[in-house]
Amino acid sequence: MDNITMEIMKPKALAMILLSVVGSATLLGCSQTDKDAETLASKQEAIQEPDYQASRNTGAWGAVYMTREELRDPEMNIVDLSSLPDSIANDPSLTEWEAKFEGTNAFVxxxxxxxxxxxxxxxxxxxxxGAFGAGYYPPLANNSKMQSKSYVIDILINGFRGMPAFHGMMNNEQIAAVTQYVHSELNDFTDTVTAEDVAELRHANPPSSATDPTQ
Structure with missing residues (x-):
């Protein structure tokens, strides 16, 4: 290649180099921003990594897969075994129950x-x-039906429609006591109700469900 040809190519080569530099600068300029400017990448980096352990602990199904140690800590766990009493006898919620049933699980x-x-x-x-709402609970006070102690005893033994039977929950003396309270305290009737009155109406087999004794 002679000197004349080289001299002709020099301007072309220089032009190509300039175009390459300008193009690179332009492309770089499009992608470069101020370091404090918010970009999509910076937003993604700002997203906190999810705590999968915490999510599992607080989820409704999380406890199924947790050990007793995991259930105890941290505080966010659904069930904290450390808060449970060692035995049911030490459960403070039993205090009210024992006051109602006098220390036993039955009427005494x-x-x-x-x-x-x-x-x-x-x-x-x-x-x-009485009350009326989700169901109808007839008044017992000032109710002429309560004059018949046998009627009250029969309902207590057998139940009545939605009312449960107390056949197996109360003995004769207890049913007589409730009947006397309804008969005389909630009303003004004066008959005496005895355990013998209850025994006359009590049958051997408890009812399978609360039924209407008048049927």
């Missing part, structure tokens, strides 16, 4: 008023005024 008192408030007042109210 023969106090008609206490038996009524523990077993009947929840539906028929504490003054025997």
């Amino acid at each position: 008192t023969t106090d008609g008023k206490k038996l009524y408030h523990d077993s009947c007042a929840g539906c028929h109210m504490h003054e025997g005024e």
Whole structure:
């Protein structure tokens, strides 16, 4: 290649080099931003890495896969075994239960008023005024039907429609005491109700469900 040819190519080569530099600078300029400017990449970097352990602990199904040690800590766990009593006997919630049932899981008192408030007042109210809402709970106070002690005893033994039977929950003395309270305290009837009155109406087999004794 002679000198004339080289001299002609020099401007072309220089032009190509300049175009390459300018193009590179342009491309770099498009991608470069101020270091403090918010970009998509910076947003992604700012997203906190998820704590999968915490998510598992607080999830409804998390406890299924957790050991007892994991359940104890941290505080966010659904069930904290350390807060549970060592045995049911040490459960403080039993205090109210024992006060109601006098230390046992069955009725032991023969106090008609206490038996009524523990077993009947929840539906028929504490003054025997009855209630109407999700269901109908007839008033026992000022109710002429309560004059028949046999009627009250029969309902207590066998149940009545939605009312449970107390055949296996109370003995004769207890049913007599409740009947006397309803008969005389919630109403003004004066008959005496005895355990013998209950024994006459009590049958050997408890009802399978609360039924209407008038049928």
